[in-house]
Amino acid sequence: MNPVLLGLYKYVDDMIDAAGRLRDSGYEVSILSPIPLGHEIEEALGEPKNHIRYFTFAGAICGFFFGIIFTLGTAAMYVLPRGGRPIFSATPTLLISYETSILIGVFFTLIGFFLMARLPYYKKRVYDPEVNVDSFGLLVDGIREDKYGEVERVLKEHGAKEVKRLEKE
């Protein structure tokens, strides 16, 4: 498997310029950074879709119906007459459903995150601890053997303080 190139930058705008240029040339680029760069990346590389909302919505709906079935089902299976009060009561049913909507919504959101971000992942991957401190990394993949020099030159032209050739797993 061909190695990847990792350009380390001090400035975000330098890295984003390089990312845009290399992506337009057909390379696979991804960014490693110590902080979220939402707006900055979206402007340069386009806004990714937000699939997690479907998980959240599905979780909240499941939780709501779970709460309804749980409370009404309990009342139906184990009838507890309480001095003229209704066996099936709307207020506590909705209250419990409100809580279970949130609880299961939170769980589904968490699962959605794990699936979309592909975490947890404990095998070795291309990484440099500097990108969790004060450097912004531009990872370039899909480079042909004869193009490494050219990509490296582009990365440096845009201000990379260091370019590393790293083996993919």
Place this chain on the structure above:
Amino acid sequence: MGSDRTIEQIPYEDVNADVVRTMTETGRLYYIFLFLSMAGVVVLWGLPWAYQIYTGQGVTGLQTPAFWGIYLANFIFWIGISHSGTLLSAILFITQTPWRRSIYRSAEAMTFFSVMTASIFVFVHMGRPWNFYWTVPYPNQRGLWLNFMSPLMFDVFAISTYATSSMIFLYFGSIPDLAAVRDRVKGWRKEVYTVLSLGWRGTDAEWHWLTKAYTFFAVFIIPLAVSVHSIVSWDFALSKVPGLSKTIFAPYFVVGAIYSGSAGIVTLMIFLRRGLKIEKYITKTHFDKLGMLLVVMSLIWSYINVVEVFTGWYADTSFETESLRYRMFTPPFSYMYWLMIFTNTVMPLFLIFRKVRRSMAPALIISLGINVGMWIERYLIIATSLPRKFHPYMWNDYIPSLVEISITLGSFCFFTMMFLMFVKLWPSVSIYEVKEDIGIPFRTKKGHH
């Protein structure tokens, strides 16, 4: 760079180093406090509780007609303290408030530990804690099923949902920082943080999904936190007891919870910044903003108190009048009541002055005073209502026993112990959000920051 920054310009590298330092370098004073808090947990909490379990609930001051006492006052107090951490963090996240960034992690931890402390009081109050499983919702051979019409059952669901969601919120927001710690430590710590950080690398995709999911968590947390303290208030307000059956209790409890929680954050941050030497991250600007919040919450809380007294007086029923008289003009409760008014309505007015908000000693005194007042508020709600129900021949003052007072003090030791352990095991200041506050480095000025 951001114009709304709350901290000075610090190199990114220093942020990582400083936060990891707070976890790995430990002074003697830390161990002394940890030992004292652990000793407090054993002596003030563990032993009296064991004695209570062995001897029975008779060692408490609980007797006819009041079987709810100081334990439940503590339960409400600690649930209240828990409120501002996660709730405030979520609100300030949604509104993109910059001064949230340095303080929210510890505030969220405060939430989690105070929910833990509060939950333990349910067991202490129970008398026979080994029978707790009777309340767990599952079919069983005894044919005992849950009564979902009971507000106590609402409580079980609300608080367990809040505790679970707060824990996830705290952990989830910490993942990038756990990875940052992983990269700097060695030995057993490296192994632990490697597992906890889930293989985080900080790719654009990971950040994208983290930010989106975190927003949804924050959106869930806000109505959840409001519902939790409303439901806690209904434990009382859905009864017919004078002094408890009040329609204003839900907003009163929610406001009181945010108020006491915010004061708890101020107290905690003063000790944290000094103890961990992180004054450059938790700055006077943070106390300035928190002070303003306390003034606002104090005014709302005071207004609700006036409304409660006014509507009780205006209703002019003998039960309500007696309830107010007992609370406001009968010693020893009257002393506590007027002390509460002083600490929660009068003292916070000094926070109107910027100089007071930005001075640590006055801020500490006022925030501690507010929490003393808020504890008294919860105590008075219980201690002046149930012993004074409709029939005077049933009246009987509730005086907590030494066992109850000791366990109450022990709960503060427990909370302190948990928090002291937290600051050594978890990054108590968010590394990546502090960096966001410092600003994103651009060569040109075309960026957002």
